[in-house]
Amino acid sequence: MIKEALQYIVGLSGIHTVAYNDEMYSDKQLYRVDKEIKIPEPMEVNTISGFMDYVAANLEGDRGPMYIQIVNPTEVKLVSRLNTDNERATYIRAKAVIPNQNYGEVFDQERFLIWLRTAFVESDNRNEVIKFCGCVTGNDVTNLEDDGISQKVSVSTFVGPKDAIAPTDPVLKPYRTFIDVEQPESPFVFRTRKLNEGVGFVLYEADGGAWKTKAMNNILKYIRKYIEEHEEAFKNLDITVIC
DSSP: OHHHHHHHHHHHSOOOEEEETTEEEESSOOOOOOSSOOOOOOEEESOHHHHHHHHHHTTTOSOOOEEEEEEETTEEEEEEOOOTTSOOOEEEEEEOOOOOOOTTOOEEHHHHHHHHHHHBOOOHHHHHHHHHHHHOOTTOEEEEEEOSSOEEEEESSOSSOSEEEOOOSOEEOBOOSOTTSOOOOEEEEEEEEEOSSSEEEEEEEOSTTTHHHHHHHHHHHHHHHHHHHTHHHHTTOOEEEEO
16 A cells, blocks of 8 residues: 555656666556547458549548559559558558469369369460360370470370371460450460379460569559549549559
8 A cells, every 4th residue: 555655646746767778677667649530440441443443432532642653453452651650541441352363273174174263364375275275174184295395295085186286375364364354365285184084284374574564654644644544533632643
């Protein structure tokens, strides 16, 4: 009881500081009072169109300069300038929903054909790969000849030449960024593999990741076009697009 009373009396006194060896010391523990309101959690959407509709509506009011940051092919966010605590508020974030990208994984015929139809944009090259894979069935593959550039597949049953040449380095457009943005195309290495039961197929990326730059540029083009088409909504907004 006496201890608590003494602590209360000491607490009533002012704060005393002492300088020692170029350092400042205090006889009381101090707590910083934040100047800024706690930064809220950002909203999340899955399309660039929804993201830009939010920005154009200016739901944040007069918040001063804001920045649209294209983080990567699957993420874009609207952020504020730095506050006095050197922090930024993220008002809204767009996260793309994309199919599984199973490059380098060997699929059996059925799974591979389904993957091609659901995870890739329709094109002549995609259809050529689908046509080739659809012609090989069961344990038809009798021999595989691979010189590192092309692959010759010998089959016992095939709707076409007996010794078929597999499509070499097809240029395809997988869904790898926002659905409302043009998908970047890139070359792939296509190979046929013998499985214990039947035949398998596999695709390898062959552009060293250059598609990511293309995808981000496509997002940038979409955003700029949107701003041009909604010039009236953006004329009083201080927004910089960063890619």
